Amino acid sequence: CSDSTDFYFLHSTCKVVVLLCLVHISVTLVFYVRSLDLRFAFAQNQQSGGSSSSNVSQRNQVQDSRITVKSQPDVKKLEKLGPLRVEFNLPVTFEDTKKANPKVGPGGHYQPPDCVPEQKVAVIIPFRNRDEHLKYWLYYLHPILQRQQLYYTIFVINQEGTGKFNRAKLLNVGYVEALKDDNYDCFVFSDVDLIPIDDRNTYKCFSNPRHLSAAMDKFGFKLPYNQFFGGVSSMSKQQILKINGFPNNYWGWGGEDDDIFNRLVFSGMYVSRPSAEIGKCRMIRHTRDKLNEDNPQRFDRIAHTRDTMRKDGLNSLTYKVVKKETFDLFTEITVDIGKP
Ligand SMILES: *[C@@H]1O[C@H](CO)[C@@H](O)[C@H](O)[C@H]1NC(C)=O
Ligand SMILES: [Mn+2]
Secondary structure, eight states, X not given: OHHHHHHHHXXXXXXXXXXXXXXXXXXXXXXXXXHHHHHHHHHHHHHHHHHHTHHHHHSOXXXXXXXXXXXXXXXXXXXTOSBOOOOSOSOOOHHHHHHHOTTOBTTTEEOOTTSOOSOEEEEEEEESSOHHHHHHHHHHHHHHHHHTTOEEEEEEEEEOSSSOOOHHHHHHHHHHHHHHHSOXXXXXXXXXXXXXXXXXXXXXXXXXXXXXXXXXXXXXXXXXXXXXOOSEEEEEHHHHHHTTSOOSOOOSBSSHHHHHHHHHHHTTOOEEEOOTTTTEEEEOOOOOOTTOOBOTTHHXXXXXXXXXXXXXXXXXXXXXXXXXXXXXXXXXXXXXXXXX
């Protein structure tokens, strides 16, 4: 009798042990499969990174040997600087942003009260019909730029009318118009829908043109291709003059940023960038604007930057200022930039 209970006890212990083993194995399996998934997704990402930049393979690229893209050391860590929380679902108004930034003056100007600025920065935003995005941009950027202790003014360059959008020409206009207000020595060019996540990403100029939006969420927080210069960049007055500003004849979407990249490489400069960590930024998701169709001529254009850059740029720029308004958080300049 006692024998059989012993046996019974042994039997159930074995059962428990076997069960535990099974649980262990399945848990291990689940984690293993998950890690495979991750690795697979990563590989896919890598691939799509390579091929979705298909616009690159079609591009007649500047010879690779001429391209040097170097990382420059980021600013020394200042207190309170670091990663931020950036979201686009909270309701944000111009009024609230104004209240939250009492030290920002008319036209969106700020200067640090207790130090002499090393650079005067004009922030140029090419714009049309994106008030929703501009609200978020101002809400996030004003506090960041003040923490970075910059002397700066925000210029929103608004393309009048319903013709095709021309981002690069608006950048030229921003450069020229800002200089009528103050002797800026640094220009930051930012799309209205891009917000940096890390405020150590200083919106100022460096010894070479700087690509500030180095790790966009849209591209999995890395560069879509090495020569990418779109989104947010900064260039000093000297650097801009060296490349004759930006092209005026890219109407519609795409290519103008590649043309700018070519210009600076042909002028003997390279692109500096923050690290992938500090260069992280978020883009506000949106559908393509109606009047910003792909520019079918862009591949041809970027293949000829070397021939066109001396004739087309700041020295051939024409436009008419329609209106200049000084708002609390930014200066808006509405311009007629003509048609293709
Ligand atoms: C290639 O794609 C990038 C990222 O979307 C864009 O900024 C660039 O203008 C495109 N270039 C061309 C030639 O289409
Ligand atoms: Mn966009």
